[in-house]
Amino acid sequence: MGEKVGIAVMGASGRMGRMLIDTVTESDRARLVAVTERPGHDWIGKDLGEALGRGRMGVPVMSDPLDAIVKAQAVIDFTSPEATVAHAELTAQARCVHVIGTTGLSEADIARLDAAARHATIVRAGNMSLGVNLLTRLARQVAAALDAEFDIEIVEKHHRHKVDAPSGTALMLGEAAAEGRGVPLADVADRGRDGITGARKEGAIGFSAVRGGDIVGEHDVIFAGPGERIVLSHIATDRAIFARGALRAALWGQGKAPGHYSMASVLGLG
Numbered sequence: 700m701g702e703k704v705g706i707a708v709m710g711a712s713g714r715m716g717r718m719l720i721d722t723v724t725e726s727d728r729a730r731l732v733a734v735t736e737r738p739g740h741d742w743i744g745k746d747l748g749e750a751l752g753r754g755r756m757g758v759p760v761m762s763d764p765l766d767a768i769v770k771a772q773a774v775i776d777f778t779s780p781e782a783t784v785a786h787a788e789l790t791a792q793a794r795c796v797h798v799i800g801t802t803g804l805s806e807a808d809i810a811r812l813d814a815a816a817r818h819a820t821i822v823r824a825g826n827m828s829l830g831v832n833l834l835t836r837l838a839r840q841v842a843a844a845l846d847a848e849f850d851i852e853i854v855e856k857h858h859r860h861k862v863d864a865p866s867g868t869a870l871m872l873g874e875a876a877a878e879g880r881g882v883p884l885a886d887v888a889d890r891g892r893d894g895i896t897g898a899r900k901e902g903a904i905g906f907s908a909v910r911g912g913d914i915v916g917e918h919d920v921i922f923a924g925p926g927e928r929i930v931l932s933h934i935a936t937d938r939a940i941f942a943r944g945a946l947r948a949a950l951w952g953q954g955k956a957p958g959h960y961s962m963a964s965v966l967g968l969g
């Protein structure tokens with residue numbers, strides 16, 4: 700077996716950050732070389748293991764992302780859009796692999812990631828799980844097979860702490876369905892219904908968001924036609940699926956040319 704790939708995890712104390720720390724430390728192909736938190740966070744300067752309430756791990760929690768990036772061959776980033784865009788400028792300088800799970804990125808943010816991807820190997824997905832990436836393909840195929848008599852609706856459910864809506868995964872599924880229909884999602888997306896909205900627009904792709912409790916993530920793509928309905932569903936019950944996908948992307952990216960890749964490339968889904 701070759702040498703283990705050095706991984707930096709940004710946003711160590713977050714829900715995904717903690718999951719990523721466990722996934723990387725348990726892997727026999729990767730090792731955790733650095734972690735960060737946002738400036739001012741009370742973990743900064745502490746040993747990661749002690750901050751987590753476990754034994755010493757010998758990995759300090761850093762606030763300067765560059766200090767972490769220069770130690771790593773791959774950076775895994777599930778933080779905030781602002782932090783992720785700033786990190787990408789640094790991973791471009793360091794010419795390393797940058798796996799981005801952060802959602803809620805604007806068009807302008809994505810343009811900045813595209814610019815960084817001239818030098819960094821970026822793998823970005825609104826959902827890093829195998830199941831959702833397969834579902835995305837299926838949604839594209841079903842949308843291509845059905846005409847506009849079938850109304851497409853995407854319903855997503857997440858825990859009460861989620862800050863963006865629709866979820867990155869719902870948007871991925873919407874993009875895939877729009878692609879299957881051969882239309883840009885921006886032209887057909889219907890993202891907020893309230894009050895007297897009028898009848899549904901033909902060809903629209905509707906989004907609804909449920910927020911509550913500790914729901915990890917559930918997505919339905921509904922194709923509602925006259926007299927029948929097709930529902931494609933994915934239910935995540937454990938955040939480990941996202942962390943395992945992210946680590947797989949970090950390992951896959953080693954030695955790949957700079958560029959902005961999707962999880963479909965990592966999973967060989969074309």
Ligand code: NAD
Pocket residue numbers: 709710711712713714715716735736737738740777778779782799800801802803824825826827828867941
């Ligand atoms: P969270 O709020 O629990 O964690 C985010 C962490 O990032 C926090 O600890 C925060 O302090 C830290 N952070 C913020 N700014 C930072 C900075 N400048 N430097 C270092 N750390 C910083 O959120 P979460 O539930 O872990 O989700 C994080 C992101 O990942 C969200 O955008 C979420 O939608 C996304 N997500 C994506 C997938 C996927 O498969 N792509 C799966 C789950 C969550």
